[in-house]
Amino acid sequence: MKIGVLGAGQLGRMLALAGYPLANRFTFLDTTGHPSVGIGDVMIDTDQRHLDSFLASVDLVTYEFEHLPVSLVQAIEAERPVYPSSEAIRVCQNRAEEKALFDRLSIPTPAYRLVESAEALEAAARELGTPVVAKSVTEGYDGKGQAVLRDPTDAAEAWQRINHPRLIVESFVDFVREVSIIAVRGQDGQVVFYPMAENVHVDGILRYSLAPMPDLDEAVQHCADGYIRALLDELDYVGVLTLELFQCADGSLLANEMAPRVHNSGHWTMDGAVTSQFENHLRAIQGLPLGDTEALAPTCMVNVIGREPDSAEVLAIKHAHLHRYDKSERAGRKLGHINLVADNHAELLDKVRACAALVPDAPEVRFSFERG
Amino acid sequence: MKIGVLGAGQLGRMLALAGYPLANRFTFLDTTGHPSVGIGDVMIDTDQRHLDSFLASVDLVTYEFEHLPVSLVQAIEAERPVYPSSEAIRVCQNRAEEKALFDRLSIPTPAYRLVESAEALEAAARELGTPVVAKSVTEGYDGKGQAVLRDPTDAAEAWQRINHPRLIVESFVDFVREVSIIAVRGQDGQVVFYPMAENVHVDGILRYSLAPMPDLDEAVQHCADGYIRALLDELDYVGVLTLELFQCADGSLLANEMAPRVHNSGHWTMDGAVTSQFENHLRAIQGLPLGDTEALAPTCMVNVIGREPDSAEVLAIKHAHLHRYDKSERAGRKLGHINLVADNHAELLDKVRACAALVPDAPEVRFSFERG
Incomplete structure (x- = not known):
């Protein structure tokens, strides 16, 4: 199966790494002039002159970036299957459309x-x-x-x-923590849900995601499952969808925004879940059975932003998985992430502190469950 | 780090998939005219005319295939670091040299x-x-x-x-089972050992590897660790080394042969161990700390030989990981493998039977521990 990806950044790179073992081949269409994917075939197309040859080289199309002209995606849809659909892009790239959809499906928001x-x-x-x-x-x-x-x-x-x-x-929402739910819907309508993650942002950039959360009430996970299932079904969605939410002191959830793609807050699944979000996205868009989303162990993702840590120091941490995107350093740029896996949450927190000490500018972190 | 690989088959492919997250880039030198790696840069060089440009594009060299002219590897060693060294290739590609080494290190053989x-x-x-x-x-x-x-x-x-x-x-050895030990030695001489695997060959081709073995005496693992450590130290070896052995009824081990590379009997580590053999080989040759070799859960690798199973059927098995090499079908050809992971060995055996029913020509299997 030859898969075309709109966008050529780290999400496309990780999709490809998950897809080679499924015998997928990848062609990336970069519209920025600055692809960083470093794998597969890359077509740089800043003026839509290469769209035909891109389409000629792929069986189906997906994307790693939703801020694309809807008309472009619709034009591609006329030629090749596109998953998720242009409708998902249209809704997700406009906050007003997104809120209207949340309202229509009775998903509470601020x-x-x-x-x-x-x-x-x-x-x-x-x-x-x-x-x-x-x-x-x-x-x-x-x-x-x-x-x-x-x-x-x-x-x-x-x-x-x-x-x-x-x-x-x-x-403003008086929230206890920011969380996200990632779910996958197959071509046959089957839906699977990952355990929710607690996310820590600083200046609007994700720095940590931890899953599963030790103090998450099962009812809250079910509530989030219900919200995202409603979105998936309403959009007749195929692939991975991410919904970011605020959790309030009474446990309730308010939807913040959604992303029609694999998501930074799901990178923990690469080493912490039976099937990664990337593999499950590829399974879904190819009509293959979805993989098990169960967590293997408590996992925390630490983002590498702007400057790289020393690889040797990071890899000396037991059960640390380094994922570098092979990009040059630049302030605020996502350069990689580290997945830390532990037998229990106390051990995990020790690893997070040890890792944060190695990652340049990693902020201090206190997860919700540490605050009791 | 730009890594040159001699050989361009599935082992090189899986090395690259493990190396991209370490920000490695790969150039493969294929001397057969039929590369199947499908990833990275591939130089086809059947007459050694492109060796200089290969060397110019890489920082260090490793290999996925030991049946290479020693003189070629020695010539490369004069220009770039080669891990493992040409001495390891010289010994491993000649059964007489290999046996003499086993004898010298008091490693018993048939x-x-x-x-x-x-x-x-x-x-x-x-x-x-x-x-x-x-x-x-x-x-x-x-x-x-x-x-x-x-x-x-x-x-x-x-x-x-x-x-x-x-x-x-x-x-002929009256053995109970065929087993292998895989170990990794770093540039600093540190050695780590994977749990031994039980291997099932049919007509000289590996069909199944299972690890860890539920009935393996700890003393036997230590014995194998000692044998392979002696080999690694004697050869001042850097990277992954594999030693295949026969285990006799009294538990004793006899060395059969060794391979100076990542090995088919270690593919289970991709999904069944904390760090895969591929990542650990790359860590070793780059002077990075070695990763933990602990098994995560009972795992069995099922080889796909000659003809492909239906991907959808394989992926419907819970916690099955498909690894296709994206090669065309041909009798006897290694096309891929499936790693099955389970909570316990009884469940694992059920999955192995279910998977074998889907893989064309997969032989029936009875592992040693099933025979009581």
Whole structure:
């Protein structure tokens, strides 16, 4: 099976590494001019002149990046199967569409308003009660295009800074932790769910994901399973879908956003689950049976951002798995991650501290369950 | 780190899949004209004309195939580090050298004689007592260049059929099972050992490897560890070494042969051990700390030979990991393998039977521990 991937970054790289053992071959279509995938065939196509030869070389198409022109994906869909569909991209790349879908499926979210002027932004901030967070409805990624309003009078400055004609304004949520649920839906509609992960972001960039969580009520996992199943079924989705949520003090969940692809908060599955998110995405889009999503052991993913640690020091940690993306160092750039696996959560925390001491600029971390 | 690999088959492919996460890049030198690696850069060089450009593109060299001209490897050693060294290749590609090394290190082997004529072969068969097995001292691989003599008078025909100027003649061993030990030695001399595997061959081709063995006495593992450590230290070896042995009814071990590389009987480590043999080989040759060799769970590797099973049927088995080599079907050809992982050995055996039913021509298997 020859698989075409839109995008040529680390997610595509890890898809390919999971797909070679299934006898898949990969062609990546890079529209940025800066592919970093380092594996498979790469077509650099910044002007859509090579689309035909890309399509001629693949049996089906998937993507590692959802901020693609919907019209491009629709055009590809006319020629080859695309999983997940262009409809999933259309919804996921627009926060307003995404919220409307959550509302329609009765998936709770933080209170929000849509605004199209600085004045409307100020009014929304007053109505919701500050602080609020304002985000452009499109093209947000890793904390870009966002602003926090501490007071309604911050509206003018925030509006100018974000510089986008349509914003979504959300109440701050008094959450206990950020979590995510990753699920996979097959061509036959079968759905499997990974154990939820606790995620720690700093400045909008994911730094740690830990799964399974030792203090997660089974009912909360089931609740998240239900939310994501509703999304998958509604979109007639095929492949891996990620839903990020806030968990509140009473255990309840509020949906934050979703990503129609393999996700950084699922990288722990590469070494911590029976089947990785990457393999399961490939199984799904090829119509193969989905793999078991069970966790093998407590696992924590530590992201490597901006600067690389010394590989030898990291690999000296017992049961540490290093995943480098073979990219050059640059501030804020995702360069790799480390999966730490342990027999129990206490041992895992020791490894996380030891690893964080080796990773440049790794923030201190205290997971929710440590705070009792 | 840019790694050059001599050979471009499935072992090189799996080395590369393990090495990309370490930010390694791979160039394969194929001297057969038929590379099947399907990944990395491949140089086809049947006349040594591209050796210079191969060397210019790599930092260090390893190999996936030991039947290489020693002079070629020595020439490469003059330009780049080669791990394991040409001395390991020289010894391992010649059964007479290998036996002499076993003898020198007091590693027991089946009784043997070296012969250089049909008459000497007949005399050796008489002296050792038939049946005996005669093997060419060089270029044997997967059962080629071998003959069994049921009676000393079979010597003339066997001599003609093997058609090699020097043979090694060995007593048949009344063994309980065939086993192997895989160990890794780092540049600093550190050695780590994998749990031994029980191997089932049919017609000289490996069909199953199971590890850890539920009925293996710890003392036997220590004995094998000692044998392979002696070999590693004597050869000042860096990388993965495999030693195949016979285990007799009294538990004792007799060395059969060794391979200076990652080995088919270690493929179970990809899904059944903390660190795979492939990653550990790469760690060793780059001077990185060696990874933990502990088994995660009872694991059995099922080889796919000649014809492919249906991927969907294989992947429907819980905790089955499919590893296809993306080669075309041909009688006797290694096309892939399946790693089955289970919570206990009883469950593992059920999976092995279920899997064998799906793999074309998979022989029936009864492991030693099943026979009580």
